[in-house]
Amino acid sequence: MKKYTFIALIFLNAFCGYGQEKKLKSADKNYDQYAYVDAIKTYERLADKGYKSEDLFKKLGDSYYFNSDYENAAKWYGELFTMNPSPEAEYYYRYAQSLKSKGETDKADKILAEFNSLYKNDSRGKLYRQNGNYLDQIKANSGRYQIEDAGINSKYSDYGSFVYDNKIYFASARDTGNFTKRIHKWTGEYFTNIYNAAIDSQNGTASKVNKFKPLNSKFNESSLVFTKDGNTVYFTRNNFLNGKKGKNESDATLVKLYRANLVNGKWTNITTLPFTSDDYSTAHPALSSDEKTLYFASDMPGTIGQSDIYKVSINGNSYGTPENLGKEINTEGKETFPYVTSENEIYFASDGHPGLGGLDVFVGQLDSNGVVSNIQNLGSDINSPKDDFAYIIDTATRRGYFSSNRDGGQGSDDIYKFLETRRLKCTQELNGVITDAATGAVLPEAKVTLYENQAIKKSVLSNSEGQYRFDVECGKTYSVRAEKQEYATKEVLVTIGNASGKTSLPIALDKSVCKVTVGDDLGKCFGIKMIYFDLDKSDITAAAALDLAKILDVLSQNPTMKLDIRSYTDSRASREYNKALSDRRAKATISWLVKNGVSKNRLTGKGYGETALVNRCSDGVQCSEEEHQQNRRSEFIITGV
Structure with a gap:
């Protein structure tokens, strides 16, 4: 290939x-x-x-x-x-x-x-x-694409496409028509140049192919990317600039990344990027959505395998130090042809990750630190037993292109266009209606909150028909909390199926029957028996924060209410230790509420250790874990309304 x-x-x-x-x-x-x-x-x-x-x-x-x-x-x-x-x-x-x-x-x-x-x-x-x-x-992961010949292929190698301004740009080794034929002894084909063709923005159909002369030289050019304003292009070329050919110690000419600028309608200022070298190769540029990061393939020092994917920050006309994306994505084999989407997905070709043979196309998720996770093979539509690479996609239309030397093509490599008919990232719509449990009446403007692992993902208000909806991922378990004034808050666990579609989760709320006054335990209204802490610790956990949020909501709706927060332990430790531990936990609870907006003068509290056991489980008495747990409790006693 x-x-x-x-x-x-x-x-x-x-x-x-x-x-x-x-x-x-x-x-x-x-x-x-x-x-x-x-x-x-x-x-x-x-x-x-x-x-x-x-x-x-x-x-x-x-x-x-x-x-x-x-x-x-x-x-x-x-x-x-x-x-x-x-x-x-x-x-x-x-x-x-x-x-x-x-x-x-x-x-x-x-x-x-x-x-x-x-x-x-x-x-x-x-x-x-x-x-x-x-x-x-x-x-x-297969069966998700409609694939066709891109309509721009020749009997030679055609690969590495990029779409800009309704034109597709690509590399080709097709006959240039010159009298002197320049043959590459690695492949037995002509050297590659960059070509382009106008395409229909709706279906990707290409028109006549033209050579993109401004960037082409007498040696190889390939794989380019334009900035969104069209004024800068990054591209791959042999180590050749201003008529001079660079070589390494073995007298071989490698490839480098170049940049050119559009000035007064002409491509000029062709320069190598400052982190390139005569002694190693850099190729296949890709830009992040904000254009602050350039991704590329290289075998520079520090490379894990035969070629790795790197990133480098862009600061105007200067660049940071290239960073290897790490072992999450790079292997001892080849990783190359990166492409990054606005959804922070990175597509790349690899022969090191499990595939069908040759190079396969994979996708991973990039986090805010640039770490790659959840790498998946795109399936047997895009991938074949041969080499498949240079995948690009429009995230809005789900149309794109990739290159392959699979059987049935016109040349040694060909470019194919595709329509992705089903997302690899399985998502569902989680929806439902919030109603009054007694009457069945819909409840508009109920606050509905989606949690994953005790962390808030999103909150919405039900619409005029009591409806809510969230976009969720397949196979995950979520907690949905519904709240409305004069109704008891309710939380429901839901596990999303493993196929795309919709999951319905209606939630019926009961009228609040808990009429509290001075001396009552507010926690009992919400079934809060205790605020959970990690063993032997007094830090507020994510699970504890969920229950405290309920207390916080009541205090917010009742700005004159005051609470005395009391923490208790079981008898399994010394009295002195239990007293100190429970006191730290009561103070941690108060601190959390104050940090989240409750005035400190509305709260009192302390720990009582094992001094107020609710059952027989005192020192030396054999009790079950369930009996001991009855004594490990938190109380939120109303001291003022």
Whole structure:
């Protein structure tokens, strides 16, 4: 697959006319210089004549693997394993990936199991062990797309699309029509340039393809991203600027990220980004929604695998220090072609996470600190046994594009357009009606609050018909609290199903029958028997805060009410210790209420330890846990109204 020019992140300048060297030394030289097309020819001639060696089989397998010819890669890796059943770790993984691409999943999984047992610290093996049912997960994530040819493909490699201003931009190795044909010896195809085509904003249908000349050079360009205002573009190019070609110590020209500016209608000021280098590659730029962060792929120092995904902050025309996104997303394999959406999802291609073979497309969730979680394979619509990558999506229309060298395409890589018909992130609508339990009358303007793990997710007021609704995630358990003046507050637990749809949760409220006066325990109105604390601690927990919020609400609605807060323990500790602990807890309760807006002069309280037991469970008496719990209680005694 021709995108390996930018996935393996390496480049070699080459022209037509292949040498016919037959000696192994010449083949090794071609291999070392990434001229895989020539290396294959020579190595196979040697193999046909009966020459065998581990090194030969490794290099033949790799030459095909790096060009995404997995069938032939599997053939030569098979010869390697016949000669040496225990080669280095990377060959276990490449052989398994090649077998999966051929459809030999069972054999591939067996190789991966051996790989994991021998190389326990390799994250790829760990991921397969932790996701033993990965094929079931992929199946569950499939059937969500309508996919078509994008209408811009040629018989050559076409890949890496980006849409801006109703045009699709992409890289292509198609014949440019020049008299001099520049051939890349890694792939055997022409060098890539950037092209574009106008597209229909409704269905993605493309018109005539044109070369995007302002950014193209005589070497490779690919994968670009525009800023929203269209005045800046980031793109990938071989290390070539102002007619000069940069090289590393091995005399190889790598790839770099470049930036250009639109000035008076012309693209100018083409410069390399300051964190690039002649000694490592940077490629495939993607911007965060706020355009303050640039994501990219690189094999720079600190890379975990063959290529990792990085991010760097953008501060006007300056940039921060690149940061590796970490082991949550990056493996010892290849992670590349990032794309970040306005919903803080990061799509990327990887051969290190469990997939169908070759590169698969995955999606993860980015938190506010840039940490990636909940990584999932997109399923067998987007992914295939071959290489699938460069996925982009419009989050509003759910339309987008991706690249693949799957069977049935026009060239070695092709661009496909898609419509996502079902979100991978399973969501539901949680709705219901708030009513009077006795009469069935709807209750408008009831406060309805959604909690997850004791944390407030959202609060709404029921509408004129008593209705409320929340967007929730499938498979999660929530608590819904309904409150209305003159009614007793009610909380209901609900577990959302595992499929998209709706869950109905009607809530009927009882009229408040708790008429309190001085001397009454306000906590009894809400069934609050105790404010829970962690063992041996006096900090207010999230669970305790839920009950205290009920007390807070009553105090807010009754601004002259005063409370005496009393905390009690059971007898299982010394009297002195229990007295001190209960006193700290009473004071912590008062502090929480004051912090949340209650005037301190409305509250008193202290701890009474085990001095007012409600049953027989004093020191030395054998009691059940339930009996002891009756003594561990909190009281909210009304001292003024």
